Amino acid sequence: MSAVIQARNLSKRFGSTAALDEVSFSIEAGRIVGLIGPNGAGKTTALKAVLGLTDFQGELAVLGLDPRKQRHQLMQQVCFIADVAVLPRWLRVSEAIDFVAGVHPRFSREKCEHFLARTKLKPRMRVREMSKGMIVQLHLALVMAIDARLLILDEPTLGLDILYRKEFYQSLLNDYFDEQKTIVITTHQVEEIEHILTDLMFIRDGKIVLDASMDAVADRFTEVMVNPDKAAAARALQPLGERQIFGKSIFLFDGTEKLRLAELGETRQPSIADLFVATMKGTYA
Amino acid sequence: MNTFTWLLKREYWEHRGGFQWAPLIAAGVVLLVFTIAVITGLSNLRHEGARLNGVRLGDFAAAMTPEQQQQVGEGINVGLFFSASPVAITLAIVTFFYLLGSLYDDRRDRSILFWKSLPVSDLETVLSKVVAATVIAPVLALGAALVLMLGMLILLSIVVSVYGANPFTTIWANASPLSVVAKIALLIPLNAIWALPTIGWLMLCSAFAKRVPFLWATLLPVAVGVCISIFDAVSNLRIPNDWFWEHIVGRILFSILPGSWMDFSDLDRKMDGASGPEALLGAINLDTILAPLSGANIWIGAAAGIAMIATAVWLRRWRDDS
Numbered sequence: 105m106s107a108v109i110q111a112r113n114l115s116k117r118f119g120s121t122a123a124l125d126e127v128s129f130s131i132e133a134g135r136i137v138g139l140i141g142p143n144g145a146g147k148t149t150a151l152k153a154v155l156g157l158t159d160f161q162g163e164l165a166v167l168g169l170d171p172r173k174q175r176h177q178l179m180q181q182v183c184f185i186a187d188v189a190v191l192p193r194w195l196r197v198s199e200a201i202d203f204v205a206g207v208h209p210r211f212s213r214e215k216c217e218h219f220l221a222r223t224k225l226k227p228r229m230r231v232r233e234m235s236k237g238m239i240v241q242l243h244l245a246l247v248m249a250i251d252a253r254l255l256i257l258d259e260p261t262l263g264l265d266i267l268y269r270k271e272f273y274q275s276l277l278n279d280y281f282d283e284q285k286t287i288v289i290t291t292h293q294v295e296e297i298e299h300i301l302t303d304l305m306f307i308r309d310g311k312i313v314l315d316a317s318m319d320a321v322a323d324r325f326t327e328v329m330v331n332p333d334k335a336a337a338a339r340a341l342q343p344l345g346e347r348q349i350f351g352k353s354i355f356l357f358d359g360t361e362k363l364r365l366a367e368l369g370e371t372r373q374p375s376i377a378d379l380f381v382a383t384m385k386g387t388y389a
Numbered sequence: 390m391n392t393f394t395w396l397l398k399r400e401y402w403e404h405r406g407g408f409q410w411a412p413l414i415a416a417g418v419v420l421l422v423f424t425i426a427v428i429t430g431l432s433n434l435r436h437e438g439a440r441l442n443g444v445r446l447g448d449f450a451a452a453m454t455p456e457q458q459q460q461v462g463e464g465i466n467v468g469l470f471f472s473a474s475p476v477a478i479t480l481a482i483v484t485f486f487y488l489l490g491s492l493y494d495d496r497r498d499r500s501i502l503f504w505k506s507l508p509v510s511d512l513e514t515v516l517s518k519v520v521a522a523t524v525i526a527p528v529l530a531l532g533a534a535l536v537l538m539l540g541m542l543i544l545l546s547i548v549v550s551v552y553g554a555n556p557f558t559t560i561w562a563n564a565s566p567l568s569v570v571a572k573i574a575l576l577i578p579l580n581a582i583w584a585l586p587t588i589g590w591l592m593l594c595s596a597f598a599k600r601v602p603f604l605w606a607t608l609l610p611v612a613v614g615v616c617i618s619i620f621d622a623v624s625n626l627r628i629p630n631d632w633f634w635e636h637i638v639g640r641i642l643f644s645i646l647p648g649s650w651m652d653f654s655d656l657d658r659k660m661d662g663a664s665g666p667e668a669l670l671g672a673i674n675l676d677t678i679l680a681p682l683s684g685a686n687i688w689i690g691a692a693a694g695i696a697m698i699a700t701a702v703w704l705r706r707w708r709d710d711s
Contacts, residue, residue: 193500
């Protein structure tokens with residue numbers, strides 16, 4: 105199966121700063137990829153390049169198409185939610201459905217109405233009368249009713265309360281995702297998408313610093329809680345990160361043998377958030 | 390329905406207020422003013438009796454020859470034609486600001502990201518806005534103009550019947566609002582071609598400006614014009630010529646006004662020796678409509694307008710500031 109997104113030496117500069125610096129990666133079909141990085145790391149630029157919204161240097165094929173030249177064909181197969189509140193404020197729910205049904209060959213009106221039936225949205229409602237959470241419900245209903253092969257979500261739940269956020273990812277998993285589809289998500293609320301991801305990518309200063317499946321991440325990284333007397337021994341193994349809690353040290357190791365670490369203390373699977381913090385150490389310094 | 394029809398529908402949904410209601414309100418205001426005038430006039434005349442030089446108007450109207458009746462009709466038609474001008478001016482103002490916002494508003498509120506997530510090319514998007522400005526808005530305004538004309542005729546009928554004349558034989562049998570509307574409708578394509586430089590310039594500013602496209606669109610040509618005039622005045626010691634103002638500033642800002650292609654000196658000549666109201670409407674015939682089309686001015690402007698629209702399409706595709 106060929107890759108859904110294939111990027112080679114992707115570069116994009118804004119003045120003197122490189123938003124993307126010779127980035128290469130590949131995303132297979134049927135994956136849910138989390139693209140995680142600090143502010144200004146190049147996440148949005150990478151997604152915009154994939155969507156043909158910005159020019160760049162290097163090679164990029166999305167579903168075998170060049171997003172710069174074949175954007176029109178590409179957008180029949182690709183959907184994206186940029187972030188909440190980009191729906192035009194004058195639009196009514198019924199108009200949104202009519203319009204998307206009119207211009208998108210892969211949109212299913214029945215599906216969309218089915219999704220909307222679970223919300224409080226009424227056909228006559230305008231976007232300007234909706235809360236942020238309702239706007240995202242509408243946007244998600246529109247997007248999930250499109251039978252696309254690639255869905256790109258750039259901070260889709262920014263500013264939503266936890267009920268809407270949970271519901272958002274739940275519907276995405278239960279009602280939308282299958283092996284034919286691929287989802288790329290960027291978000292700062294890492295904890296909330298941790299359990300739905302199949303792949304993880306960390307981006308920092310325009311470079312990919314981690315690109316692995318969640319299984320590989322689980323194999324590679326280990327966290328050990330170490331008593332003070334063994335801390336020196338742990339440091340000798342060159343941990344990726346160290347933090348203190350209740351007088352004990354928690355070390356994060358990359359690729360160190362788990363059996364050996366077990367001798368130092370209690371081992372466990374690090375959360376993506378902890379992994380992220382350790383990897384991005386010194387980003388803003 | 391195909392994609393383009395949906396795009397046009399979207400423009401209508403978004404700008405219903407400007408395209409549909411603004412001309413209707415303008416028509417309503419004109420009718421209101423006219424009604425007030427009629428009421429005041431009638432209540433004054435009531436006391437004196439509706440007589441003209443001692444002759445009752447009803448007898449006057451009944452005694453008209455067919456020729457005279459036709460003249461009355463032509464007179465009413467000319468009145469109808471020009472009564473539509475407030476609607477035309479409203480249309481021009483609405484379209485001006487519609488175009489200025491057409492490629493800017495959705496960048497400002499970032500909803501461009503939603504529109505761009507759909508399989509619609511930027512060429513189609515931009516063209517749908519051109520068509521909205523040149524066809525949808527004028528046709529809706531024409532509808533409002535027709536409402537206005539019919540309202541005027543009804544008011545006129547009331548006046549006439551108060552004076553004791555038969556409104557059906559004096560007014561409705563002679564006036565022809567539908568043919569006046571048809572004449573105006575014929576002008577829509579000409580107005581569109583003539584307006585292309587303004588449409589192109591406003592859309593270009595709309596696609597280009599990071600902020601306040603209005604200032605870009607107005608201040609830039611005015612500033613250049615002032616510089617040229619000053620330079621001209623200082624270096625040649627003469628009154629600056631107005632070529633730039635007429636052919637550049639005027640064309641890129643004001644050609645959106647319906648009928649602004651009309652050459653009034655030419656119209657003067659045509660009406661020389663003509664008498665009666667029919668001459669004016671008669672002067673607006675196929676010849677007058679085709680006359681500007683034979684000049685180079687309109688086509689140079691149209692080419693420039695199309696080039697600017699093409700640039701706007703390119704900017705819409707590649708401008709990346711959302």
